[in-house]
Amino acid sequence: MKSLSFLAVLSILALTLPLALASDPSPLQDFCVGVNSPASGVFVNGKFCKDPRTVSADDFFFSGLNRPGNVNNAVESNVTTVNVNNLGGLNTLGISLVRIDYAPQGQNPPHTHPRASEILVVQQGTLLVGFVSSNQDGNRLFTKTLNVGDVFVFPEGLVHFQFNIGRIPAVAIAALSSQNAGVITIANTVFGSNPPIDPNVLASAFQMDFNAVRDLQNRF
Numbered sequence: 001m002k003s004l005s006f007l008a009v010l011s012i013l014a015l016t017l018p019l020a021l022a023s024d025p026s027p028l029q030d031f032c033v034g035v036n037s038p039a040s041g042v043f044v045n046g047k048f049c050k051d052p053r054t055v056s057a058d059d060f061f062f063s064g065l066n067r068p069g070n071v072n073n074a075v076e077s078n079v080t081t082v083n084v085n086n087l088g089g090l091n092t093l094g095i096s097l098v099r100i101d102y103a104p105q106g107q108n109p110p111h112t113h114p115r116a117s118e119i120l121v122v123q124q125g126t127l128l129v130g131f132v133s134s135n136q137d138g139n140r141l142f143t144k145t146l147n148v149g150d151v152f153v154f155p156e157g158l159v160h161f162q163f164n165i166g167r168i169p170a171v172a173i174a175a176l177s178s179q180n181a182g183v184i185t186i187a188n189t190v191f192g193s194n195p196p197i198d199p200n201v202l203a204s205a206f207q208m209d210f211n212a213v214r215d216l217q218n219r220f
Contacts (some may be wrong), residue, residue: 026115028084028180046179047084047091056079060089068171069101076106077164084179096179100172102127102164109185116157116181118174122146125170131160159186192220 028046050059062082069078084098090096096116100108102125120129130143131154144152145165154160156177164170190202191213199213206213 026178028115028178030114030182047088048092050088053159054168055089055179060087065099065173068169069099071103071106071169073099075109076103077101077108077162079108083176083181090179092179094178096176096181098174098176099214100162100174102162102170102172104164104167104169107163108161109142110159110185111160111183111185113154113176113178113181113183114157116176116178118154118176118181119151120146120150120154120172120174122137122170123171124148125164125168126166127170127172128165129154129161130161131155131158133158137159187216188220191216 044155065080065082067080068079071078078101080099080101082090082098084090100120102108125148127146128143129146129152132139133140133142136218144150162172190197196217199210199217202208202213202217203210
């Protein structure tokens with residue numbers, strides 16, 4: 001009897017363990033609201049697949065990362081993205097790539113990727129890079145100065161940045177662990193949301209003067 005009971009327990013565990021370990025797939029966009037009828041839908045979590053019989057090498061090819069991006073903007077940097085939106089062959093593969101150009105003193109300002117970790121290698125120049133851990137970890141800053149050939153990793157979802165501290169333009173290449181990593185630039189999101197966040201909320205959260213918050217919102 002004990003042997004039979006043991007076997008019964010093992011059988012139940014074998015049936016239920018896969019269900020306990022199962023999880024929803026990672027989202028590939030900010031949100032994907034469910035609808036009752038396909039006729040009401042306009043997008044899916046990812047991309048529809050091309051008929052395999054019509055796939056060619058061009059579906060897995062992108063050209064242009066050799067060209068510098070335009071850094072004539074407020075942050076003096078430019079991100080050239082290669083993801084599923086301009087390289088369909090990346091669909092379902094969970095990877096993407098970016099080239100980042102920085103003018104001297106240019107920066108890729110504090111931001112997060114909600115759906116990806118990032119690994120970055122410096123191709124030219126010198127970058128000050130870093131990320132900040134979560135509240136639970138005490139918001140610790142992990143920072144490093146990178147030169148040509150140096151590599152740094154930014155964990156998924158954590159606020160991170162790069163800043164060109166050199167006197168010449170800098171270039172970096174970064175790979176991300178999602179076909180559509182997403183990006184949330186902190187300053188743009190907080191002070192440039194549409195519609196704006198109530199300035200009283202931000203003044204209290206940042207312990208700033210109300211008028212200073214309004215000024216920042218007007219900038220973004």
